[in-house]
Amino acid sequence: MSDPTLLVLSSLAGGDKHGYAMMEDIERFAGVRLGPGTLYGAITRLEQRGWIRPVNSKDRRQPYTITGAGREHLHDQLASLGRVVRTGLRRLENA
């Protein structure tokens, strides 16, 4: 799985994080290292969709939090992905 928006949402589902913390977290749980351009492309799109929002901070490192709509979207996407994974595994076993 390498969709940066799903990776960012999955990372933020575990708690608020700033860009660098997201990069580290994603690399840890997905084994994917997002470049700064890819990460901020995803952050920009997710914020425009209202699926994440910035958290008040005085630090230059801006933390983000996942919104209710973001959780819902992530849940739908992962459920859909889960169905694909289960089907694929079942078919592999039966092959």
Place this chain on the structure above:
Amino acid sequence: MKRIVRLVAWLYPSSWRKRYGTEFDALVEDTTLTVRDSFDVFWGALKMQMTTWNFGRITLSCAVAGMLVAAAVSFALPAHYLSQATLIVTPADESTRGLPNNLMERSIFNREVLASLIQAHNLYPRERTRAPLDVVIDKMKSNIQVVSILPASPGNGGTLTFTIRFEYPDRYVAQQINEELLTRLIEGNLHAQPDSHWTFYVPTNPSLPAWPVAPNRTRFAAVGLFAGLLAGLTLAGVAKSRSSTTV
């Protein structure tokens, strides 16, 4: 590497930099960056530009870029100049019609004549290093045009009017060779018919062309503009569909 990535980050739209610039800079500060990251930022900036630009701006920018590239290409191509001369041939009496048989072939398009001109004036030096003389002669033939602009008729006493043109990358050489071609045409007639029945008159001497005839820079720019416009429309369409489908 951080310095390069910061420089590349200036390619992001100003509105984006205003909103995310500080935190992006903090991320760059914290991260150990690689060359791959600088390309990642470059690609990210490009995509962000595409999403923030509107349909018209993308189309217009591509059209202008296409026109500029085509214009630059047209300036990079070697120019060709066309020297022209007008020749009027009048028969001595009404009974004489037309020029001696094969006069043009013998005096202008003759391979020996052209070979001697090529060697005497060192014409087509680059082509001669790459191709045999026969091929270069054919090229020279294609650069010569003899056009009848006023055919003989009973009304004008059988007078023929021609334009003789020669095209070459050097305008002075184009004029000089055109003069030679004209001279050879007249002399060729005298040799063929010592008691010549024709009077040759040159109302317009071979011109020294001021502007190149090729490449046609206006046409190049117009084609570039049109191609850029098409590419811009396609790109704007792709950007629009991507922004509406991408999460």
